[in-house]
Amino acid sequence: MTTSAQSSPRALVVGLGVSGISTAIALHQAGWRPVVIEKAAARRGGGYFIAMFGSGRIAADRLGILKGLRNRIPARRVNHDIDRAGRRRPGIGFADLPNGPWMMMRGDVERAAFDALPDDVEIRYATVPEAIEQDADGVTVTLRDTADGTARTERFDLVVGADGLRSTVRKLAFGPPEKYLHRLDHMIAAFALPAELPGLARGEGVILTEPGRSFWVFPFADRPPTVLFSYHTDDVDAEFTKPAARRIREVYGPEPLGELMETAVRVLETSDEYLFDSVEQARLDTWHRGRVVLVGDAAWCVTLYAGMGATSGIAGADLLGHMLQRHPGDLAAALTAWEARLRPYTDACQRSGLTNRTLFTPATRAEQARRTLMIRLRRVLFSSPTLYRLMSRSKQMRLRNDDLAAA
Numbered sequence: 001m002t003t004s005a006q007s008s009p010r011a012l013v014v015g016l017g018v019s020g021i022s023t024a025i026a027l028h029q030a031g032w033r034p035v036v037i038e039k040a041a042a043r044r045g046g047g048y049f050i051a052m053f054g055s056g057r058i059a060a061d062r063l064g065i066l067k068g069l070r071n072r073i074p075a076r077r078v079n080h081d082i083d084r085a086g087r088r089r090p091g092i093g094f095a096d097l098p099n100g101p102w103m104m105m106r107g108d109v110e111r112a113a114f115d116a117l118p119d120d121v122e123i124r125y126a127t128v129p130e131a132i133e134q135d136a137d138g139v140t141v142t143l144r145d146t147a148d149g150t151a152r153t154e155r156f157d158l159v160v161g162a163d164g165l166r167s168t169v170r171k172l173a174f175g176p177p178e179k180y181l182h183r184l185d186h187m188i189a190a191f192a193l194p195a196e197l198p199g200l201a202r203g204e205g206v207i208l209t210e211p212g213r214s215f216w217v218f219p220f221a222d223r224p225p226t227v228l229f230s231y232h233t234d235d236v237d238a239e240f241t242k243p244a245a246r247r248i249r250e251v252y253g254p255e256p257l258g259e260l261m262e263t264a265v266r267v268l269e270t271s272d273e274y275l276f277d278s279v280e281q282a283r284l285d286t287w288h289r290g291r292v293v294l295v296g297d298a299a300w301c302v303t304l305y306a307g308m309g310a311t312s313g314i315a316g317a318d319l320l321g322h323m324l325q326r327h328p329g330d331l332a333a334a335l336t337a338w339e340a341r342l343r344p345y346t347d348a349c350q351r352s353g354l355t356n357r358t359l360f361t362p363a364t365r366a367e368q369a370r371r372t373l374m375i376r377l378r379r380v381l382f383s384s385p386t387l388y389r390l391m392s393r394s395k396q397m398r399l400r401n402d403d404l405a406a407a
């Protein structure tokens with residue numbers, strides 16, 4: 001676009017997570033003036049382990065984010081499946097996958113993206129949208145400043161809902177969450193540890209699976225691991241009536257937790273930086289209505305079991321910027337082309353989120369036995385350079401590493 005700053009179109013981006021920041025950069029590159037609002041009073045940090053696949057890295061490079069990212073994969077890494085007594089069997093981790101993804105923390109990606117945001121992008125913290133009204137020429141949004149309680153209305157040419165799984169933009173412009181959120185009847189607790197776990201070497205990842213519940217330790221090269229508890233539940237709503245650590249003790253009991261889980265739960269008991277949430281997918285027939293569009297978990301949440309949420313958030317944001325540049329002055333055409341290109345990709349990610357659930361947290365002894373067989377098979381396949389190369393060219397691996405914006 002060659003328009004001057006004042007005449008260039010103005011966009012409101014709701015949410016300062018990886019999808020929102022990436023979208024703001026992509027819009028800026030496409031000649032738009034983004035304003036980002038975030039409901040929290042400040043930017044969050046830390047988080048949990050994430051794997052960043054090729055699609056995300058390619059997009060991150062174009063958006064200027066990649067230079068701030070580094071692969072925290074341990075140089076000497078080893079993965080074990082364990083039981084409560086601490087007995088170990090060889091296992092595999094994310095980093096063993098062909099075309100191995102980069103290992104990092106969610107906070108690493110958000111910080112690198114934030115650092116890549118151009119200086120003239122306005123950010124307002126403690127601000128949420130309360131009403132969204134569209135007409136032929138634009139969108140009027142009522143914004144609430146939650147710090148001082150004041151509200152104001154502003155006009156935008158585009159509103160982007162990048163406000164996560166429980167998106168307010170989606171609720172205001174598309175309808176209530178019950179229409180779009182599909183529970184997988186699983187809960188997770190994910191958090192970073194302040195120190196290595198007793199008995200684990202740096203670089204050692206472990207996975208404990210039992211029917212309906214699992215425990216994961218993700219190792220890094222240069223910091224203590226993060227952990228994940230993932231378990232089945234019959235009543236998602238009831239899960240939120242008790243503290244996370246108490247639920248973990250109930251669900252993973254009555255047997256003794258063993259040293260590793262016990263140490264992790266004690267961290268959870270004294271920390272206020274953790275994620276405790278139900279696992280849900282967002283499924284919508286369309287991600288855009290007029291001048292309102294959803295990006296990232298708000299639109300297509302694939303769940304942690306797919307391992308592709310951050311990757312697809314960055315890739316989807318980058319692609320949106322491309323489509324806006326390919327269809328100058330025609331928002332409807334740009335959004336339609338964007339969604340047509342992106343949807344097969346996120347559909348496949350959602351499917352893998354459903355099938356990978358059995359790998360993360362097998363429901364029954366039979367599923368657990370299948371998982372053990374699959375891990376053994378993969379270890380054999382990965383140990384042959386030829387088979388490893390062939391697997392890296394498989395449809396699923398190509399998808400994870402696609403350049404979505406390639407013409």
Ligand SMILES: Cc1cc2nc3c(=O)[nH]c(=O)nc-3n(C[C@H](O)[C@H](O)[C@H](O)COP(=O)(O)OP(=O)(O)OC[C@H]3O[C@@H](n4cnc5c(N)ncnc54)[C@H](O)[C@@H]3O)c2cc1C
Pocket residue numbers: 014015016017018019020037038039040048049050051052053106127128129162163164165166167168169188190228275295296297298303304307308309310311312313
């Ligand atoms: C345990 C775990 C492991 C994962 N592992 C991987 C992995 O290996 N690979 C991978 O690619 N992905 C992974 N993911 C998924 C990935 O973390 C998410 O898909 C991604 O962070 C979603 O980013 P987002 O910006 O779309 O949404 P969010 O991260 O949810 O960000 C939304 C932002 O919007 C803000 N917000 C919310 N409501 C409002 C409002 N009303 N007004 C203003 N602001 C608002 C929030 O405060 C937040 O800052 C994992 C997720 C989990 C939980």
